[in-house]
Amino acid sequence: MNIGKRQAAALLAAAALPASAMAQSAREIRQRTLVIGVPSDPANLEPGTNRAEPIGSEIILNVFDTLVAWKAPAFDTLEGRLAASWTVSADGKVFDFALRPNVKFHDGTACDAAAVKAALERTKAVNPYMRASFDPIAGIEATGPLALRITLKETMPVFLSLLAQPQAAIASPAAWERHGDAFSVNPIGTGPFRFRSYRRDTDVVLEANPDYFRGAPQLLRIIYRIIPDASTRRLELENGGLDIVHQAGQLAAPPVQDVRALRNNPDIEVIEVPSQIIRQLEFNNNRPDSPVADVRVRRAIQHAIDYDGLLSGIFGGTADRVYGPLTSNSWAFDTRMRELAPRHDPAAARRLLAEAGVQPGQLKLTMYSFQGALWGAVATFLQANLAAVGIETTIAQTEFPAYRALHVAGRHEIALDGRQPWYNDPDAHITIGYLSSLADSAMTFRMPKDEALDQLILRAQTEVDFEQRKALYHRVQAEIVARAPAAWLFSPKLIVFRRKGVQGLVVNSAPPLNEYWGVSKG
Template sequence: MTIWKAVAAATVAMPLMWTAAHAQEADKLKTLVVAVPSDPVALEPGTNKAEPIGSEIILNVFDTLVAWTAPDFKQLEGRLAKSWTVSEDGKVFDFKLREGVKFQDGTPFDAAAVKFSLERTKAGNPYVKATFDLIKEITVVSPTELKITLSAAYPAFLSILAQPQSAVVSPAAVAKYGDKFASHPVGTGPFAFKSAQADTNVVLEANPDYFRGAPKLKQIIYRVIPDASTRRLELENGGVDIVQQQGQLSAIAAEDIGALKANKDVKVIETSSQIIRQLEFNNSKTDGPFANVKAREAIAHAIDYDGLLQGVFGGTAERVYGPLTSNSWAFNPKMKELAPKYDPALAKKLLAEAGVNPASITLKLYSFQGPLWGAVATFVQANLADIGINATIEQTEFPALRTLQTSGQFDVALDGRQPWYNDPDAHITIGYLSSLANTAMTFRMPADKDLDALILKAQQTPDQEARKALYFQIQEEIAKRVPGAYLFSPKLIVYARANVEGLVINSAPPLNEYWSVFKK
């Protein structure tokens, strides 16, 4: 080959190579890689029990009737529902549905599909029993009209309809795949399920016919990366675009956050959550060191809340002042004044007034397993030691800890609640209604006619402003009873590559939707 032929060949090859490289870069910009610590569980609404990874995938593959409006997530907007009305007694919900929407398998969405989906979840998902059992009847009025009748008023029901378990599935796909539908989930959402490899990844592809408009991304890949340090390295090197904390402070070590904030190739997105972590008393006990409210007050004043937030969390968590976080629409601002302040001297005085000798207490401090909970437990243990109480830490696996708490075999335990629907009911009813004391990891409240009546009234009052006033009162009443020491609320933190745009973080549930996300 002469030199001129070689030059000519190179001239042809260079544009081809440049085009290929450009196409590869363009594909990368259209693909979002999300690092997750484990395989997702329950990729479809009928079996989902609020496991974070599977739940997030559901909200990107499926649609719900309603959803919380970004960026504030303070009010509901229609998704598959175009509009709705609620009867004066709060029991009947009439929905008008969007027309022309199709499932990803090409079959039409209609009211019958909604009825099929909700009844399927109600029949097969025990996680939603407490709320879905309120559904008395679902009536298909027409292909675009649906009526849901409840057996009792429940204003938070619309919030329940925004959850992953309420997403609408393709009846045709369920008929086709049967028990294997979870491996072939089909919804109406912005992304369609493509594939899943155990311990490797889950791949979603854009739905070009999505009724709200095609997503800006072509593909989402959830990469399974169990090790936190590896997730950080992949983020810094561009191997992944997003790493989420999801309120657990386990995705990337807290001490690494400062370094990531200083990295120009990474942005750290933080927002307040509605997650509460607390030191709970066994309030059903009528004897023991904490049966006296003054002894409980003593413990509440023994905790160095600011020291915990800064020392253990380095600013990645916030103070909780009572039964609701301060970003809840029903939070009572007066709770900031009523909340206990760190005062070891007052704590010792209150113990004496309660007739409790701290040296006589042999206390087991139960907590979840893991380094985060170990650090919190050690901090609380030191605070208790400062007022003369000797506590031994018992880090326990979740099933065993749940059994201990529901059976009442404890005095104090570190616990918490992560609400999966945006309503004060998610914290108040389950945590403090005495009839539910033994049903879950609650504050095990004793029978209390007045407080129970207030809780049920707030749960069932249709008007939101009236409910808000009731929840204000409930928070003050709970504060008087000192059922626990409210410790912290972990922030929701998402680490993203600097070129990721359009991501808005929802606080309840703490799950991301990627329809509006793009890379530049």
């Protein structure tokens, strides 16, 4: 049962109480504080400019609300959040939302239709990551104080799912006007938790919103502690300094031996959930001056990789093989991809390099990678695979903000990268990743101009009939695999470590981010 608004407010104002009451309140605050260990700085804490940074995206889901959201625990249907209800026109282009009454932003201003309109238009204008999601919008209008209409340029079956992304959350117009560029580290939403403080590379503190329209959260405070070292996170978890350790889509996951050790700890539960995350060795497909511009070189690299050895040697059952641009648990996955996917074949790799005119030892590449023990192990494994066929690689593990800037600018040839879908649809992988018109808008595959593939992707995105849409995505997968834009490696399971006292946590796989409104500590 949620704590009451008055109780939450009283606890958060404990400094005004007598000493004995303050001590009791301080104890209760500690008991109702959830401490989460994360591997990296959140980088950006607000939807208008967040570009899918994992930690920041999770914070957004807890500080802000979207119009609609995936319903726990199955996360297979959408429910209203700021929208109490909605209707869709017969042609699928007009969405009319009735907003919840009396919802306030954390700064006390009203979350009405005018505010929602302004927030969505701001994100559409300033966030390049959201171009694929919001460019189809023809117009947004407030048709009444609590009535919002969104009109699309064309039918888009996935549009409601797009509105459930963290980057589609609704921010306070008054707050971003007041803070300007600093709003990205001073977020104001309507969510169950309010932003309290942020110390770069150290921590982010959120406090309960006692006036939350779904009821006050059971927790009083959330502290995100930024701990890059996996072994330190594990020790803190075992010693009770952390309540939860999650891997932010496993950008920097603990080594598999830590997973095995924590499975045997009676004070800690290891939660494992299959995901739609894809991790790959990505080629810069839009650099004509690079050797990887030759598809034979890209295919040679694909055949050089020992996929089964990677999964068994590094992951120990915590990841699955990926055969192409979609995971095998996606409803649009084409089972033919298992046959079309490259196999470990060093002889074929050497033959393809020779056909491309590349002599042994001639090709030297820098392999960029995220930081963390997992990525270091994967990079080292691939480095050995490539060396076996005569390709020399230098590993450059890079902090995420710098890595993102390098990738978006296209200053790389090969890079270990990944995509974790923010909504439950194949479009989440395909459009932003492979549409050539979006090549330089975010961390994409930087596909060269390809009108035929672009049109096929857009047809799949907008087809209304489910079976026809599925068939189109089968064609899309085959076309992408033929172009060899990456060596698709693995899909990590979502692994969350929690101490046994943490209750009510339900892990969502798309996006792989946690909401803490219903979480408590026993």
